[in-house]
Amino acid sequence: MTRDTDAIETQSLTKRFGNEVAVDGLDLTVAHGTVYGFLGPNGAGKTTTMRMLTSLTRPTDGQAWIDGNPVSDRDAIRESIGYLPEEPPVFDELTGREQLEYFGRLRDLPAVEMNTRITNWLDLFDLTDDADKRIEDYSKGMRQKVGLIQALLHEPDVVFLDEPTSGLDPRAARTVLDVIAELTDDGHTVFLSTHILSVVEELADVVGVLYEGNLVTEGAPAELTARMEAEEGTTLEDVFLSVTAERESIAPGPGPEDTGDMTDRSNARVDDR
Numbered sequence: 001m002t003r004d005t006d007a008i009e010t011q012s013l014t015k016r017f018g019n020e021v022a023v024d025g026l027d028l029t030v031a032h033g034t035v036y037g038f039l040g041p042n043g044a045g046k047t048t049t050m051r052m053l054t055s056l057t058r059p060t061d062g063q064a065w066i067d068g069n070p071v072s073d074r075d076a077i078r079e080s081i082g083y084l085p086e087e088p089p090v091f092d093e094l095t096g097r098e099q100l101e102y103f104g105r106l107r108d109l110p111a112v113e114m115n116t117r118i119t120n121w122l123d124l125f126d127l128t129d130d131a132d133k134r135i136e137d138y139s140k141g142m143r144q145k146v147g148l149i150q151a152l153l154h155e156p157d158v159v160f161l162d163e164p165t166s167g168l169d170p171r172a173a174r175t176v177l178d179v180i181a182e183l184t185d186d187g188h189t190v191f192l193s194t195h196i197l198s199v200v201e202e203l204a205d206v207v208g209v210l211y212e213g214n215l216v217t218e219g220a221p222a223e224l225t226a227r228m229e230a231e232e233g234t235t236l237e238d239v240f241l242s243v244t245a246e247r248e249s250i251a252p253g254p255g256p257e258d259t260g261d262m263t264d265r266s267n268a269r270v271d272d273r
């Protein structure tokens, strides 16, 4: 089934792990060519949501579509999505360049085009001199850069980024933010999860705050700060702290045993989306 809708759409998207509700009936839409800033405290369900949207974990309930294709149809969404998870899925025994070539071949990129893109990305992220060293000798930031290039190499329509500036020095972080802005200028959609609110403030067209698996507020950054019955100088941090302040705990009912995990969470390396 193909739906002629937004870049991302979810309806009552739910994930339970045993009795715990990690994502609780999430309804959201993300328009093409926008940045959606996905915020929430630790354990709110952000990663679980992204894993469902990239078809790495099967929803317990509800549905989601990428570019109108259901996430249950892995083959249909595969080319449309790129994913940088918290732990970049790279092989220690490969060099950075080999890792990217391996990934490019998995995505059926023509060799000449692939090599041109890899050269350009390595150059942009100051990785050219280290490209032929094994990843086991890379710093955290260098691994992060390779993971990010891998998520973008096939120029996917919708990119999911989990803490994309994690471990990066200020110059590399700035490059990432500029890349994200350029992506949306070119019509790509970016779903961005980060705890760095200044990044969201700078880039996001729409911000959604998840709390205990529920979307507790959503809107343009300026709208959200205005809703705080605007004292002068209200920031996104004030909004975040306010909407995630102690709420009545949502007691999860007994749910079916989860059997939908399609990959082992600890095995980030096979998580190539």
Ligand SMILES: Nc1ncnc2c1ncn2[C@@H]1O[C@H](COP(=O)(O)OP(=O)(O)OP(=O)(O)O)[C@@H](O)[C@H]1O
Binding pocket: 017, 020, 021, 022, 040, 041, 042, 043, 044, 045, 046, 047, 048, 049, 261, 265
């Ligand atoms: N594979 C799993 N098995 C059992 N529980 C899980 C699993 N994955 C996530 N959870 C639980 O689901 C809830 C949401 O976790 P998730 O990793 O999605 O949160 P998050 O918002 O990404 O947090 P953080 O900001 O710390 O990365 C947490 O309570 C977590 O313990």
